[in-house]
Amino acid sequence: MRISDFSKKKERLLKIKKEDLIDLPYPYNRRDLEPDIQGLTEDQLKTFDSSLDGISALGIRMPKDRKEEEEIVRKFINGLQKLLTPENNWTFLMPLYHSLEYCVRCQLCNDHCPVYIASGKKEIYRPTLRGEILRRLVERYVKKRSSVVLKLSGCDLELNWQTIARLGELAYRCTLCRRCAMACPLGVDNGLISREIRKLLSQELGLAPKELHELGTVQQLKVGSSTGITPKALKNIIEFIESDIEEKLGKKIKIPVDKEGAEVLLIHNAGEYLSWPENVEAFAIIFDLANIDWTLSSDLMGYDAVNYGLWYDDIQFARIAIRHIEVAKKLKVKKINVGECGHAHKALVVVADRVLTGDMNIPRESALPLLRDLIVKGKLKVDPKKNNFPVTLHDPCNVVRLMGIVEPQREILRRICPDFREMEPHGIHNYCCGGGSGFAIIQSMNFPSWRSSVSGRMKLKQILEVFQDVISPDVKKYVCAPCSNCKGQLRDLFNSFKTNELCGIFYGGIAELIVNALEDLKKPFIEWEWH
Amino acid sequence: METFLALFTYFAHLFLIHVYIVRLAKYLKMPVHLRWELYPVIHEEKYPSASSYLEEKDWWLKKRKKKYLRGFFFLLKDYFILSDYAKGKFLYWLGLYPWHMGFILTMFFEFLCFISGLYIIRGGQVSDSSPSIVGTFLYHMTLIIGVLSFLTGMVGSVLIFLNRVFDKSLREYAVLLHYITYGVTFLLFFTGFYSWFFTDPKLEEYRLFWAGLLSFDFSRVGLWTAIHIMVYDLFLLYLPYTRWLHYITRFFAFFFIRWDDEPNIPGSSLERKVARLLEKKVTWSAPHIDKGKSWVDLARV
Ligand code: SF4
Ligand code: SF4
Numbered sequence: 001m002r003i004s005d006f007s008k009k010k011e012r013l014l015k016i017k018k019e020d021l022i023d024l025p026y027p028y029n030r031r032d033l034e035p036d037i038q039g040l041t042e043d044q045l046k047t048f049d050s051s052l053d054g055i056s057a058l059g060i061r062m063p064k065d066r067k068e069e070e071e072i073v074r075k076f077i078n079g080l081q082k083l084l085t086p087e088n089n090w091t092f093l094m095p096l097y098h099s100l101e102y103c104v105r106c107q108l109c110n111d112h113c114p115v116y117i118a119s120g121k122k123e124i125y126r127p128t129l130r131g132e133i134l135r136r137l138v139e140r141y142v143k144k145r146s147s148v149v150l151k152l153s154g155c156d157l158e159l160n161w162q163t164i165a166r167l168g169e170l171a172y173r174c175t176l177c178r179r180c181a182m183a184c185p186l187g188v189d190n191g192l193i194s195r196e197i198r199k200l201l202s203q204e205l206g207l208a209p210k211e212l213h214e215l216g217t218v219q220q221l222k223v224g225s226s227t228g229i230t231p232k233a234l235k236n237i238i239e240f241i242e243s244d245i246e247e248k249l250g251k252k253i254k255i256p257v258d259k260e261g262a263e264v265l266l267i268h269n270a271g272e273y274l275s276w277p278e279n280v281e282a283f284a285i286i287f288d289l290a291n292i293d294w295t296l297s298s299d300l301m302g303y304d305a306v307n308y309g310l311w312y313d314d315i316q317f318a319r320i321a322i323r324h325i326e327v328a329k330k331l332k333v334k335k336i337n338v339g340e341c342g343h344a345h346k347a348l349v350v351v352a353d354r355v356l357t358g359d360m361n362i363p364r365e366s367a368l369p370l371l372r373d374l375i376v377k378g379k380l381k382v383d384p385k386k387n388n389f390p391v392t393l394h395d396p397c398n399v400v401r402l403m404g405i406v407e408p409q410r411e412i413l414r415r416i417c418p419d420f421r422e423m424e425p426h427g428i429h430n431y432c433c434g435g436g437s438g439f440a441i442i443q444s445m446n447f448p449s450w451r452s453s454v455s456g457r458m459k460l461k462q463i464l465e466v467f468q469d470v471i472s473p474d475v476k477k478y479v480c481a482p483c484s485n486c487k488g489q490l491r492d493l494f495n496s497f498k499t500n501e502l503c504g505i506f507y508g509g510i511a512e513l514i515v516n517a518l519e520d521l522k523k524p525f526i527e528w529e530w531h
Numbered sequence: 532m533e534t535f536l537a538l539f540t541y542f543a544h545l546f547l548i549h550v551y552i553v554r555l556a557k558y559l560k561m562p563v564h565l566r567w568e569l570y571p572v573i574h575e576e577k578y579p580s581a582s583s584y585l586e587e588k589d590w591w592l593k594k595r596k597k598k599y600l601r602g603f604f605f606l607l608k609d610y611f612i613l614s615d616y617a618k619g620k621f622l623y624w625l626g627l628y629p630w631h632m633g634f635i636l637t638m639f640f641e642f643l644c645f646i647s648g649l650y651i652i653r654g655g656q657v658s659d660s661s662p663s664i665v666g667t668f669l670y671h672m673t674l675i676i677g678v679l680s681f682l683t684g685m686v687g688s689v690l691i692f693l694n695r696v697f698d699k700s701l702r703e704y705a706v707l708l709h710y711i712t713y714g715v716t717f718l719l720f721f722t723g724f725y726s727w728f729f730t731d732p733k734l735e736e737y738r739l740f741w742a743g744l745l746s747f748d749f750s751r752v753g754l755w756t757a758i759h760i761m762v763y764d765l766f767l768l769y770l771p772y773t774r775w776l777h778y779i780t781r782f783f784a785f786f787f788i789r790w791d792d793e794p795n796i797p798g799s800s801l802e803r804k805v806a807r808l809l810e811k812k813v814t815w816s817a818p819h820i821d822k823g824k825s826w827v828d829l830a831r832v
Binding site: 003075079090093097101105106107110123126128132152154178186189192213315319321322350355356357361363366368370373400402403405406408 | 831
């Protein structure tokens with residue numbers, strides 16, 4: 001593929017096949033054990049654009065006529081202009097400007113991108129491509145350079161509907177893991193460029209994957225959670241969780257909800273209540289044992305730490321961040337503690353920091369240092385032998401590379417898991433789970449298939465490698481992923497590769513491992529039940 | 532001729548300084564942005580493990596120690612190593628390194644000529660038989676740095692050009708300006724080399740030319756030195772159209788973006804800046820945004 005092909009009305013720029021992808025270790029050295037990458041249905045092909053790679057995350061509908069096509073192009077140019085103004089984009093103007101102006105096209109960053117490598121280095125997934133296209137469009141349509149300058153600088157790419165549709169989809173082939181940015185000696189950030197393209201589409205054209213927007217931020221602002229859990233439903237779930245704890249622990253724990261003046265407001269990703277209630281249970285047990293003065297909130301938004309705005313829309317991002325703080329203010333808590341959710345960590349603790357002023361700036365922190373302190377200072381009595389199975393740690397990009405919280409989770413695992421092993425590479429050099437930036441929740445059309453086969457591939461490779469010596473399904477193995485979003489991706493990834501069945505690989509959070517190691521616990525907390 | 536050359540040299544330098552000031556001012560005037568740091572953040576205490584202050588419980592109650600100089604020296608040192616390229620793209624580095632060194636050394640050469648010029652107009656003598664150690668030092672340094680810059684620059688221009696042509700990924704992303712830049716830099720270093728080798732082995736003419744520029748008493752230079760100075764001036768005029776300002780903006784990108792982990796402390800000047808930005812009116816026009824409202828009003832709906 002040539003860069004100039006991007007605006008040509010061709011069938012499709014890439015037909016991605018599983019044979020082209022990089023090899024995986026045993027047992028997936030047999031390609032027949034690997035799932036196929038699904039195509040779109042006939043109907044979907046007729047309705048949605050798939051001219052990038054035959055995959056659809058955004059669900060961009062073909063324009064009805066020429067007029068509509070021109071309108072989209074006009075809006076896109078408006079959006080491009082807005083991206084470069086301080087009024088509309090003070091939030092990211094400087095990083096975007098730098099990334100557009102100072103890339104020297106040395107291509108050093110490419111080999112750090114898990115999507116590009118996993119795909120067998122397919123041109124369209126090269127991290128520099130999005131930036132290059134956006135840069136060329138800015139020079140031509142915003143800066144309006146003369147035709148000579150455009151020719152000399154190669155910025156004569158045409159902007160048409162096809163270019164927009166492909167660029168939009170391409171922005172959703174990047175997990176915003178920013179591994180490429182870390183590799184750039186000049187501080188250029190191709191991950192940010194993907195985000196800014198997404199923002200332009202959302203904030204000007206109203207175009208975003210429905211799981212992020214309608215079912216995501218819009219639903220969260222309306223009913224309280226992107227999962228659809230309402231405050232009333234939450235109360236029922238908590239009752240269920242309390243009785244489950246009683247069954248496992250043999251004693252009753254009252255989970256504090258809406259306790260005014262508590263020291264800590266703990267906010268989980270609401271996905272935990274639905275899919276991994278054992279994580280919520282584990283936190284409740286730990287906090288109760290450690291005598292922490294804490295509470296959950298049942299207020300609208302107070303029980304769902306997710307903020308999908310982080311990935312595609314600054315306005316939606318700010319709206320959600322502010323609601324989270326208002327809940328904390330209402331409860332008069334001293335601080336907010338974010339549970340095991342990577343993007344909520346980054347959103348609420350770091351990125352929202354410069355949206356919150358005055359009394360809105362309530363202290364916010366990760367739950368991991370607190371858990372580490374409880375273990376290291378001996379506040380919880382643990383017996384590591386109870387976790388006598390191979391454990392590896394997945395580093396959520398948002399927590400590690402993007403926040404510098406690297407050691408607490410390791411300090412915990414080193415103390416409670418005798419067979420803890422690091423993946424390579426790990427820490428800030430980790431590979432994304434493949435579900436970052438909203439990918440894990442995008443379930444429409446054939447995107448999940450691409451997500452498992454391509455964006456999650458490097459992670460699967462690492463996991464298989466670290467467990468190669470115990471790869472038999474008879475040995476139970478645990479991938480500790482202290483992030484709800486990553487767990488969602490691992491669940492889908494392992495399901496599609498039947499990894500639990502073929503290799504005995506299971507996944508879960510870190511709080512569950514802590515509780516499983518508690519000295520006084522009569523029976524194991526981790527039940528190895530696949531869900 | 533010498534007057535024209537001198538005026539052209541003044542102009543080229545002033546032009547470059549002007550454009551660079553405008554560009555850098557534009558950069559520095561940009562509003563504070565949302566935090567978007569990337570670890571490792573070099574001024575962090577626990578930099579070796581790439582950790583941040585966020586690893587501490589109640590981090591806002593603790594004192595944060597920042598080691599700014601560490602970042603400054605890290606970036607400065609890397610100009611002379613380009614270690615990421617040496618590790619990640621060695622063949623490219625083989626061309627990039629001499630090319631960069633040629634450029635850095637040329638700047639240094641010009642600086643030495645400037646100092647030598649000042650020394651000469653104040654009555655000093657710059658030569659290998661100068662009675663002063665300063666004069667002999669300047670003479671030898673200018674000769675070594677000048678010749679090294681011509682040689683490394685020439686080799687680098689050729690190798691980097693070959694890299695762009697033969698490496699598929701580099702070629703696909705190359706634009707005409709890349710090749711023009713390689714051509715211009717080759718010409719720059721080649722003319723310098725030629726004039727030194729064939730006409731001015733002591734690089735005396737540059738010194739006198741600079742002394743003339745500084746005293747407004749323009750001295751005559753030989754043909755090849757004049758050609759080199761012309762090419763150098765043209766190179767300065769061309770620089771703003773390349774991405775070479777990254778020498779400086781790289782510092783901004785690291786200090787203001789990648790390593791910008793400054794929390795928004797209540798009552799701080801950062802908080803006041805953010806509060807002002809939140810008042811800005813937004814004109815995004817997707818259905819979920821009320822065009823014309825301020826950020827703060829939009830966020831509170
Ligand atoms: S983003 Fe950085 S590493 Fe990648 S091509 Fe541009 S300058 Fe090179
Ligand atoms: S942010 Fe991650 S997924 Fe996106 S281009 Fe960079 S390395 Fe690839």
